[in-house]
Amino acid sequence: DEETSGDIGRVSYEEFLDYIRKGIIPDSLTRSELLIFRKRAKNFQLTKGIIYFNPAKRHNVKPRKVLWTEAERQDAIKESHGDQHAAQAVMMDFLKKHFFWQGMAEDVEQFLVSCCQSKLTTDKNTDEDNERRHPLLEAKIKVFQDYFAGKNICPKQESLDSLFLKKEDITSPLRDLVAAAMESARLTISNLSSTDATSAQET
Numbered sequence: 001d002e003e004t005s006g007d008i009g010r011v012s013y014e015e016f017l018d019y020i021r022k023g024i025i026p027d028s029l030t031r032s033e034l035l036i037f038r039k040r041a042k043n044f045q046l047t048k049g050i051i052y053f054n055p056a057k058r059h060n061v062k063p064r065k066v067l068w069t070e071a072e073r074q075d076a077i078k079e080s081h082g083d084q085h086a087a088q089a090v091m092m093d094f095l096k097k098h099f100f101w102q103g104m105a106e107d108v109e110q111f112l113v114s115c116c117q118s119k120l121t122t123d124k125n126t127d128e129d130n131e132r133r134h135p136l137l138e139a140k141i142k143v144f145q146d147y148f149a150g151k152n153i154c155p156k157q158e159s160l161d162s163l164f165l166k167k168e169d170i171t172s173p174l175r176d177l178v179a180a181a182m183e184s185a186r187l188t189i190s191n192l193s194s195t196d197a198t199s200a201q202e203t
């Protein structure tokens with residue numbers, strides 16, 4: 001696994017820099033740890049004072065900047081999540097393209113628990129209508145409702161496709177929200193006058 005090939009254990013930034021620059025061996029390592037460390041250190045490069053992870057050395061893959069501090073990592077995660085609350089898979093794609101640190105996937109999961117999931121849980125508990133405020137879902141609910149209300153009988157295939165998130169794009173709480181949104185759209189339809197509902201069902 002490519003990510004594992006960058007696992008340098010408990011070697012610190014300073015120790016690693018000393019090793020790459022001057023060949024100074026970190027003294028915290030046992031003999032067997034040192035063997036693994038030397039092998040894995042070859043997957044890194046030092047460019048203009050910055051350490052990059054570049055295991056495959058393929059031409060089409062850019063070296064990934066190694067983020068050493070918690071602050072740098074959190075900033076990168078926030079950037080990948082963005083204002084639109086990007087899904088986990090989208091975040092991981094972005095982060096793995098540009099950055100490297102050990103435990104990235106776990107950090108992203110942890111971040112999502114405190115950002116999206118805690119928000120969703122709070123909303124559900126306080127005000128059931130709040131779940132519609134999720135920006136990603138709001139647009140989808142609108143397409144869905146328009147479609148069933150007969151305002152957009154022949155939507156483009158892509159906007160229909162966008163109603164159904166790809167499995168890998170969403171975390172399970174979000175999937176529950178989509179189900180809830182669709183249910184709420186159906187309820188809206190059943191509240192409409194019978195003629196409207198009939199014309200929507202015929203499509």
Ligand SMILES: [Zn+2]
Nearest residue numbers: 081085115116
């Ligand atoms: Zn979020």
